[in-house]
Amino acid sequence: MSHEHRRTPFSVVTAVAAPLNQANIDTDQIIPGRFLSLPREDMKPHLFRDVRYYDNGAPRPDFVLNRPEYKGAEIIVAARNFACGSSREMAVTVLKDNGFKAFIAPSFGDIFFNNCYQNGVLPVVLPEARVSEILRFLLELPGAQITIDLPNQTVRGPDGKIDGFAIDSFRKDCLINGLDEIEMTLAHEKEIAAYEARVAV
Amino acid sequence: MAEISKPRTMFEKIWARHVVVERPDGYSLLYIDRHLIHDGSYFAFQRLKSRGLKLRRPDLSFATPDHYMPTNTRNKADIKDPNAHRMVTSVAVNGRETGITVFDVGDRRNGIVHVVGPEQGLTVPGITLVCGDSHTSTHGALGCLAFGIGQSEVIHVMATQTLWQKKPKAMRITIDGRLGAGVTGKDVILAIIGKIGAAGGTGYVIEYAGSAIRELSIEGRLTLCNMSIEAGGRAGMVAPDDKTYEYLAGRPYAPAGAAWDAALARWRELPTDPGAQFDREVSLDGRDIAPMVTYGTSPEDVVPVTGAVPDPAAAPDAVKREALARSLAYMGLQPGTPISEIAVDRVFIGSCTNSRIEDLRAAASIAKGRKAVVPSWIVPGSGLVKEQAEREGLDRIFKEAGFEWRESGCSMCLGMNGEIGRPEERIASTSNRNFVGRQGKGVRTHLVSPVMAAAAAVTGRFTDVRKLMA
Numbered sequence: 206m207s208h209e210h211r212r213t214p215f216s217v218v219t220a221v222a223a224p225l226n227q228a229n230i231d232t233d234q235i236i237p238g239r240f241l242s243l244p245r246e247d248m249k250p251h252l253f254r255d256v257r258y259y260d261n262g263a264p265r266p267d268f269v270l271n272r273p274e275y276k277g278a279e280i281i282v283a284a285r286n287f288a289c290g291s292s293r294e295m296a297v298t299v300l301k302d303n304g305f306k307a308f309i310a311p312s313f314g315d316i317f318f319n320n321c322y323q324n325g326v327l328p329v330v331l332p333e334a335r336v337s338e339i340l341r342f343l344l345e346l347p348g349a350q351i352t353i354d355l356p357n358q359t360v361r362g363p364d365g366k367i368d369g370f371a372i373d374s375f376r377k378d379c380l381i382n383g384l385d386e387i388e389m390t391l392a393h394e395k396e397i398a399a400y401e402a403r404v405a406v
Numbered sequence: 407m408a409e410i411s412k413p414r415t416m417f418e419k420i421w422a423r424h425v426v427v428e429r430p431d432g433y434s435l436l437y438i439d440r441h442l443i444h445d446g447s448y449f450a451f452q453r454l455k456s457r458g459l460k461l462r463r464p465d466l467s468f469a470t471p472d473h474y475m476p477t478n479t480r481n482k483a484d485i486k487d488p489n490a491h492r493m494v495t496s497v498a499v500n501g502r503e504t505g506i507t508v509f510d511v512g513d514r515r516n517g518i519v520h521v522v523g524p525e526q527g528l529t530v531p532g533i534t535l536v537c538g539d540s541h542t543s544t545h546g547a548l549g550c551l552a553f554g555i556g557q558s559e560v561i562h563v564m565a566t567q568t569l570w571q572k573k574p575k576a577m578r579i580t581i582d583g584r585l586g587a588g589v590t591g592k593d594v595i596l597a598i599i600g601k602i603g604a605a606g607g608t609g610y611v612i613e614y615a616g617s618a619i620r621e622l623s624i625e626g627r628l629t630l631c632n633m634s635i636e637a638g639g640r641a642g643m644v645a646p647d648d649k650t651y652e653y654l655a656g657r658p659y660a661p662a663g664a665a666w667d668a669a670l671a672r673w674r675e676l677p678t679d680p681g682a683q684f685d686r687e688v689s690l691d692g693r694d695i696a697p698m699v700t701y702g703t704s705p706e707d708v709v710p711v712t713g714a715v716p717d718p719a720a721a722p723d724a725v726k727r728e729a730l731a732r733s734l735a736y737m738g739l740q741p742g743t744p745i746s747e748i749a750v751d752r753v754f755i756g757s758c759t760n761s762r763i764e765d766l767r768a769a770a771s772i773a774k775g776r777k778a779v780v781p782s783w784i785v786p787g788s789g790l791v792k793e794q795a796e797r798e799g800l801d802r803i804f805k806e807a808g809f810e811w812r813e814s815g816c817s818m819c820l821g822m823n824g825e826i827g828r829p830e831e832r833i834a835s836t837s838n839r840n841f842v843g844r845q846g847k848g849v850r851t852h853l854v855s856p857v858m859a860a861a862a863a864v865t866g867r868f869t870d871v872r873k874l875m876a
Contacts, residue, residue: 242489286605294556323558
């Protein structure tokens with residue numbers, strides 16, 4: 206297998222976590238439609254564009270990511286159904302390009318969840334009550350850190366409490382080893398060709 | 407003795423037929439029968455090329471520009487934004503280079519990808535169909551497994567014609583009881599999302615069943631399945647029946663002759679077997695569903711037109727309470743306001759949810775002989791829908807009523823190409839997402855059916871369309 210397309214392996218992240226205490230934050234908010242035709246390198250400043258800045262471009266002081274305590278945050282903790290809506294993969298890449306490596310929520314938009322794995326970032330599902338607890342801690346202690354340990358499948362919260370989380374072994378292997386799915390699949394060329402011959406597609 | 411096989415759901419039957427490789431950890435490599443491509447896939451073609459990969463099955467891939475093409479023109483040279491211009495024009499170029507079929511701008515078959523697929527007979531029962539767009543769930547209305555994917559997965563399908571998937575759970579939503587006059591597929595799906603929530607279907611493929619679903623036309627079912635993603639579902643589907651076969655017969659890419667007969671025999675085996683188990687069952691009574699209107703910034707924020715804006719104080723939990731208060735502030739609404747007293751500033755009838763010929767006929771039946779009192783757009787779903795509507799004189803009805811009759815495309819559904827509302831403008835929209843800023847910065851979107859949108863256009867507020875029906 207070629208190593209050319211391997212990603213940076215994911216292991217343990219200890220970082221400041223930013224609390225987005227809202228349900229149903231959608232991918233249109235993360236990166237509005239009008240920026241989707243921009244090349245990836247020009248998209249970075251438009252993360253959460255319309256909820257993060259005033260019309261004149263000045264940052265809204267009340268938006269979490271504009272607060273100095275969250276400078277350098279690499280984890281987002283959000284309420285249920287985080288990043289629902291559109292399939293735009295730019296919602297993941299613009300977050301990644303702004304330094305985010307992992308997201309914790311009670312549930313995620315299905316396509317965003319898949320897109321995370323395609324880009325070497327980790328979506329973690331924890332029970333809603335625990336996420337609410339973590340959100341409260343983060344709001345009370347701005348700048349508090351969280352540790353996500355993928356090999357051991359644990360999250361150490363800002364309160365020091367440790368929770369386990371589930372992840373499919375397929376996804377875990379790909380993240381830890383930085384594997385590229387296309388390379389993996391091309392190794393199954395024989396089976397794909399056999400399928401095509403068998404069902405005559 | 408004959409072996410009695412376990413009863414299976416339609417989803418399980420389609421899934422099982424497409425497994426190429428099965429891993430012990432529950433992941434399967436699924437074969438993809440159709441890949442639909444739009445102009446947003448520009449970067450995917452680029453990455454495919456830069457990796458030196460070949461598009462494996464151009465014969466199973468079909469493209470139509472829709473997102474970045476303005477709907478006031480059919481001339482690509484009119485696209486002012488150079489990035490958008492490149493995305494639209496690149497579709498034909500990439501089509502030529504890779505050998506895929508393109509329904510380009512100017513071709514009457516061009517239009518919104520989820521309108522074009524069924525219209526061309528590319529979407530048929532029993533297949534797996536993907537597209538780099540979340541509303542790919544639409545196609546399940548014809549009894550196939552169809553879901554949206556991200557750009558990396560688009561490249562994966564281009565290179566391998568397969569996808570790694572973990573088998574989702576199965577949910578059945580049964581709706582019995584006849585729908586009342588003025589109640590459409592749009593109202594049914596909004597009522598469902600209101601009941602199960604915007605994350606209610608997360609992790610599931612949803613099959614819609616019951617007499618009210620069987621009574622829906624194919625176009626009504628397309629609208630229903632379209633918004634499965636707004637309920638969080640991976641896909642939505644409806645069992646194929648005689649309506650499905652009648653809809654597909656004679657379409658350009660549908661099987662014909664002996665192949666049609668063989669396909670029909672296969673398709674008739676698809677519906678869920680009696681006694682098959684679903685992981686979750688939900689039911690609604692069709693007689694209880696009224697024309698629906700969203701009031702907030704998630705599709706789950708929905709009430710009947712006869713209802714009122716809810717009070718955040720009555721919300722079941724803190725997250726919901728805060729979300730609702732924030733939504734109402736964005737929407738500029740006071741708790742307790744009757745929906746029928748909310749004035750609208752603009753109307754948009756279009757999108758992959760509601761831009762098909764039946765949608766336009768229904769809207770025209772309300773517009774006929776009346777006058778739009780706010781700016782109102784009609785954006786047909788494809789060139790063929792537009793032609794059909796013009797043959798039937800619907801364009802004249804709309805124009806006489808003061809509506810703007812436009813070209814096909816995604817348009818104001820997601821605020822592309824400058825086709826957006828103004829800050830704080832209130833729009834009655836037949837699209838699928840009432841998200842913050844979706845139709846333009848600060849724009850207040852209310853999701854409704856085409857007849858409800860037309861009723862709002864001619865009365866200037868949300869009006870129970872049943873009062874306007876003869």
